[in-house]
Amino acid sequence: xxxxxxxxxxxxxxxxxxxxxxxxxxxxxxxxxxxxxxxxxxxxxxxxxxxxxxxxxxxxxxxxxxxxxxxxxxxxxxxxxxxxxxxxxxxxxxxxxxxxxxxxxxxxxxxxxxxxxxxxxxxxxxxxxxxxxxxxxxxxxxxxxxxxxxxxxxxxxxxxxxxxxxxxxxxxxxxxxxxxxxxxxxxxxxxxxxxxxxxxxxxxxxxxxxxxxxxxxxxxxxxxxxxxxxxxxxxxxxxxxxxxxxxxxxxxxxxxxxxxxxxxxxxxxxxxxxxxxxxxxxxxxxxxxxxxxxxxxxxxxxxxxxxx
Numbered sequence: 001x002x003x004x005x006x007x008x009x010x011x012x013x014x015x016x017x018x019x020x021x022x023x024x025x026x027x028x029x030x031x032x033x034x035x036x037x038x039x040x041x042x043x044x045x046x047x048x049x050x051x052x053x054x055x056x057x058x059x060x061x062x063x064x065x066x067x068x069x070x071x072x073x074x075x076x077x078x079x080x081x082x083x084x085x086x087x088x089x090x091x092x093x094x095x096x097x098x099x100x101x102x103x104x105x106x107x108x109x110x111x112x113x114x115x116x117x118x119x120x121x122x123x124x125x126x127x128x129x130x131x132x133x134x135x136x137x138x139x140x141x142x143x144x145x146x147x148x149x150x151x152x153x154x155x156x157x158x159x160x161x162x163x164x165x166x167x168x169x170x171x172x173x174x175x176x177x178x179x180x181x182x183x184x185x186x187x188x189x190x191x192x193x194x195x196x197x198x199x200x201x202x203x204x205x206x207x208x209x210x211x212x213x214x215x216x217x218x219x220x221x222x223x224x225x226x227x228x229x230x231x232x233x234x235x236x237x238x239x240x241x242x243x244x245x246x247x248x249x250x251x252x253x254x255x256x257x258x259x260x261x262x263x264x265x266x267x268x269x270x271x272x273x274x275x276x277x278x279x280x281x282x283x284x285x286x287x288x289x290x291x292x293x294x295x296x297x298x299x300x301x302x303x304x305x306x307x308x
Contacts, residue, residue, distance in 0.1 A: 076142015198240025
């Protein structure tokens with residue numbers, strides 16, 4: 001069986017790598033330290049697709065580990081750090097993913113017919129569900145995919161699409177989350193210098209990408225930059241911070257524009273004063289998926305009551 005999974009694993013590896021390179025959510029992924037495809041003791045093959053972040057690899061497995069009689073695909077992340085996998089698990093809601101509902105460890109596996117696999121095979125309802133696994137010094141978070149063996153061309157395309165969307169969603173959430181558990185000190189007003197530098201940085205980036213850019217900063221219209229390229233249009237609200245964490249103020253007009261304008265985008269620039277980093281643009285419809293919005297002030301007015 002392992003030899004039969006070699007060609008499909010190689011083909012899926014190539015296609016997923018190409019799809020991730022084309023996905024803007026995954027632009028921070030790097031080449032894997034070791035991208036060689038190897039035979040595994042799980043009845044198939046595995047390979048590192050990319051480096052998700054330092055100490056975290058994106059991996060693809062096509063094997064019999066799910067416990068069924070034929071191979072299944074697993075795509076996800078592996079790390080020697082439990083805390084990094086736990087951080088990814090915590091990011092799942094922000095990435096638009098369901099919570100982890102399945103956990104597995106060494107007590108849940110056995111060696112049978114010469115291959116390691118789950119003692120209890122995954123049921124139909126346990127595919128396409130995030131699974132967290134821990135085996136000694138290796139920790140995993142990923143999806144077992146339901147597509148039956150042998151993989152048809154249609155199933156292979158579905159695997160590539162599912163894998164790219166899963167990794168891309170987590171990569172976008174990771175890039176917008178606080179890095180390394182750093183804390184942020186007192187912060188109760190916008191940093192005007194950081195915001196001005198952020199606007200200049202985003203304007204330059206848009207122009208390099210072929211957009212004509214007009215400033216709307218002096219207008220109360222709900223965004224800072226009006227960018228057009230042929231028949232494509234973006235209304236970009238820019239937020240800048242000097243730290244690593246995307247924290248910002250959003251006005252009432254900006255929030256209303258985010259809710260009503262399909263061309264509205266939020267551009268958050270971290271480290272704006274030193275080495276600016278532009279996070280992925282966030283459409284207004286995804287605003288509350290990526291950020292927790294909390295009111296910090298209330299306007300008090302009378303209810304029209306008269307003095308007794």
